[in-house]
Amino acid sequence: MTTAVHHDQDFYSWAMQTAQLVREGRLAEIDCEYVAEELEDMGAAKERELESRLGVLMAHLLKWIFQPERRGNSWIASIKEQRQKIVRLLRKNPGLKSCLDEAFVNGYSDARLIAVRETNLPERTFPENTPFVLGQVLDDAYWPE
Incomplete structure (x- = not known):
C-alpha cells in the first residue's frame, strides 16, 4: 500500500x-469534497476557454471593422481559427451552450480591451455594447464591413 x-x-x-x-x-x-471541487474547476476552465476564444474572435472582428486598411491573411486566419475552435469546443462540451450568452457578453468586454491594446486606438473607438449578435460571430460567412 x-x-x-x-x-x-x-x-x-x-x-x-x-x-x-x-x-x-x-x-x-x-477526499470526495476536494475531488468535487476539482471537477467543478475543470468545468469552469472550459467555460473560461469559451469566453476567452469569443473575446479573441470579437477583438479581431472589431479590428476588422475599425482598421480596414490593415486587413490581411493573418486576421482572416485568426478569425477562422477561433470560430473553428469554438464550434469544436461546443460540440465536445454541449453543456457549455447554457453558458453561451453570458460568455458572449463577457467575451465582448474582453474584446474591447484586446482591440485597444492591439490597435492603440482609444477605448471609446469601440462600442460599449457589442455590435454583433452571437450568430454572426460564429458564422463563417459573416465578415463585417
Whole structure:
C-alpha cells in the first residue's frame, strides 16, 4: 500500500493516486469534497476557454471593422481559427451552450480591451455594447464591413 499524497504537497501524484483509488473502488479513501471541487474547476476552465476564444474572435472582428486598411491573411486566419475552435469546443462540451450568452457578453468586454491594446486606438473607438449578435460571430460567412 502506498502512502497517501496530499493535493497541496504534490497535485500530480495526488491526482494519479486518486484516479487509481477510483478505479479500484476504494472510495472511502478519497477526499470526495476536494475531488468535487476539482471537477467543478475543470468545468469552469472550459467555460473560461469559451469566453476567452469569443473575446479573441470579437477583438479581431472589431479590428476588422475599425482598421480596414490593415486587413490581411493573418486576421482572416485568426478569425477562422477561433470560430473553428469554438464550434469544436461546443460540440465536445454541449453543456457549455447554457453558458453561451453570458460568455458572449463577457467575451465582448474582453474584446474591447484586446482591440485597444492591439490597435492603440482609444477605448471609446469601440462600442460599449457589442455590435454583433452571437450568430454572426460564429458564422463563417459573416465578415463585417
